[in-house]
Amino acid sequence: TLLAQLLSEVGQSGGESVRMMPVHQDLAGKRVVITAGPTREALDPVRYLSNHSSGKMGYALAAACVERGASVSLVSGPVTLPIPPGVNRIDVTSATEMLAAVESQLPCDLFIGCAAVADYRAAAVSEHKLKKTDADSGLTLELVRNPDIVATIAARPDRPFTVGFAAETQSLETHAGSKLERKRLDLIVANDVSREGVGFGSDDNAVTLLWKTHDQIRHLELPLQSKAALAGAIVDHIADRLT
Amino acid sequence: TLLAQLLSEVGQSGGESVRMMPVHQDLAGKRVVITAGPTREALDPVRYLSNHSSGKMGYALAAACVERGASVSLVSGPVTLPIPPGVNRIDVTSATEMLAAVESQLPCDLFIGCAAVADYRAAAVSEHKLKKTDADSGLTLELVRNPDIVATIAARPDRPFTVGFAAETQSLETHAGSKLERKRLDLIVANDVSREGVGFGSDDNAVTLLWKTHDQIRHLELPLQSKAALAGAIVDHIADRLT
Numbered sequence: 001t002l003l004a005q006l007l008s009e010v011g012q013s014g015g016e017s018v019r020m021m022p023v024h025q026d027l028a029g030k031r032v033v034i035t036a037g038p039t040r041e042a043l044d045p046v047r048y049l050s051n052h053s054s055g056k057m058g059y060a061l062a063a064a065c066v067e068r069g070a071s072v073s074l075v076s077g078p079v080t081l082p083i084p085p086g087v088n089r090i091d092v093t094s095a096t097e098m099l100a101a102v103e104s105q106l107p108c109d110l111f112i113g114c115a116a117v118a119d120y121r122a123a124a125v126s127e128h129k130l131k132k133t134d135a136d137s138g139l140t141l142e143l144v145r146n147p148d149i150v151a152t153i154a155a156r157p158d159r160p161f162t163v164g165f166a167a168e169t170q171s172l173e174t175h176a177g178s179k180l181e182r183k184r185l186d187l188i189v190a191n192d193v194s195r196e197g198v199g200f201g202s203d204d205n206a207v208t209l210l211w212k213t214h215d216q217i218r219h220l221e222l223p224l225q226s227k228a229a230l231a232g233a234i235v236d237h238i239a240d241r242l243t
Numbered sequence: 244t245l246l247a248q249l250l251s252e253v254g255q256s257g258g259e260s261v262r263m264m265p266v267h268q269d270l271a272g273k274r275v276v277i278t279a280g281p282t283r284e285a286l287d288p289v290r291y292l293s294n295h296s297s298g299k300m301g302y303a304l305a306a307a308c309v310e311r312g313a314s315v316s317l318v319s320g321p322v323t324l325p326i327p328p329g330v331n332r333i334d335v336t337s338a339t340e341m342l343a344a345v346e347s348q349l350p351c352d353l354f355i356g357c358a359a360v361a362d363y364r365a366a367a368v369s370e371h372k373l374k375k376t377d378a379d380s381g382l383t384l385e386l387v388r389n390p391d392i393v394a395t396i397a398a399r400p401d402r403p404f405t406v407g408f409a410a411e412t413q414s415l416e417t418h419a420g421s422k423l424e425r426k427r428l429d430l431i432v433a434n435d436v437s438r439e440g441v442g443f444g445s446d447d448n449a450v451t452l453l454w455k456t457h458d459q460i461r462h463l464e465l466p467l468q469s470k471a472a473l474a475g476a477i478v479d480h481i482a483d484r485l486t
Contacts, residue, residue, distance in 0.1 A: 043292075045412050045436060046359070051289050080323045116289065120382050128412045129436075139363050141384040169288050169371045193288060193372075 026239040028069030031108040034062050035115035037077035039095045044126040051116035054201045055079030058114035060231035062087045073105040095146035112163040113150035151183040161242050163187045169194040176210050177217050187211045269482045271312030274351040277305050278358035280320035282338045287369035296359035297444045298322030303474035305330045316348040338389035355406040356393035394426040404485050406430045412437040419453050420460050430454045
């Protein structure tokens with residue numbers, strides 16, 4: 001019934017962006033894969049390297065895509081968020097595991113790499129806890145590069161529409177524009193994480209969307225708003241270009 | 244009233260170790276400082292080094308000490324646990340901040356260093372996000388030693404009864420016994436984190452207590468049980484020696 005459909009729509013919005021009208025199902029039939037949260041790179045059984053990330057932005061994007069009719073796989077690093085209704089969550093820890101989980105969900109129509117993937121991991125992971133030696137001595141940690149998940153997906157012959165995120169603390173548009181081209185992304189969501197009240201852990205965010213049309217980089221500023229509302233605005237932009 | 248007192252006791256136990264009798268107030272008038280959770284050591288505004296720790300054991304110890312009449316300051320790294328009723332929680336991120344927060348709470352009668360403090364921090368913290376250079380190049384991270392919080396407290400002229408934790412993956416009692424002596428602790432709680440179902444993130448744990456009497460190291464094994472019950476058993480042992 002219409003009432004049941006309406007209630008279901010309201011329920012899927014997680015109470016954060018309750019709409020009185022059923023949301024337009026402009027992603028119906030689309031397969032979407034989203035990464036969210038940090039990755040953790042073990043140094044030994046006790047220590048790890050990680051990035052700040054609450055996972056809230058990626059989870060909000062997953063909820064927004066489900067709401068618009070997509071089938072969504074959410075590949076998530078360690079966070080403390082509940083699974084959004086209707087989302088297929090796959091839990092991972094390291095960047096290597098995250099890439100394998102994403103690849104297991106291909107092919108798809110849309111990939112959004114929202115996770116804060118650790119760029120480096122230890123060259124060697126100790127099976128036992130590393131023991132300290134001299135009381136005052138330092139430690140030199142040899143790190144190797146992790147796979148670049150979003151660039152790996154964008155380079156596939158069967159590439160989906162591929163969206164990356166760029167968390168920057170300076171020269172936001174220059175760095176993000178360069179990432180867009182180098183990684184061959186269809187869209188990049190740039191996030192100035194040095195601003196107060198936005199980004200990591202916060203419930204709000206403000207971002208700039210960058211994409212290319214006719215060899216020109218286009219910009220769209222999305223002002224400070226809840227991550228749920230922002231996810232809706234980002235998916236609006238994606239859906240217009242995807243369909 | 245007796246009923247109100249009884250209900251308050253039950254409330255303070257967090258529902259995990261409900262007792263029908265009011266708990267013996269054997270820590271009444273004692274000041275207790277406890278550290279819990281991991282520390283995070285920033286490499287730049289995005290990346291950090293950390294340790295696995297849910298904070299559950301330290302929070303259970305704080306609740307157990309309050310239940311027995313102590314005044315408890317809980318210096319906590321980033322965790323997602325609620326503040327136990329009656330506990331004064333002080334939130335910190337790095338090991339340096341944790342030591343400063345502990346020192347701000349001195350003097351005290353009992354210090355329990357339960358946090359998984361990162362042994363090392365970056366020699367230099369970048370103000371801006373470190374940019375990757377060549378696609379396949381590695382990274383060498385220069386780390387320096389963090390202060391040893393439990394050893395620093397145990398070395399003070401006004402030292403409290405000082406309890407440390409040892410998370411080990413091999414030669415548990417040898418490593419823990421050596422820490423007990425080297426750091427001049429009154430008690431060490433040794434935790435074999437390589438065992439299934441114990442330690443990090445788990446609600447249960449099994450530990451060995453080690454302490455020295457008459458130049459001999461004594462052992463007490465506390466079998467697998469809930470962290471709340473284990474906290475009670477550890478505080479039983481401490482209270483016997485403290486009073």
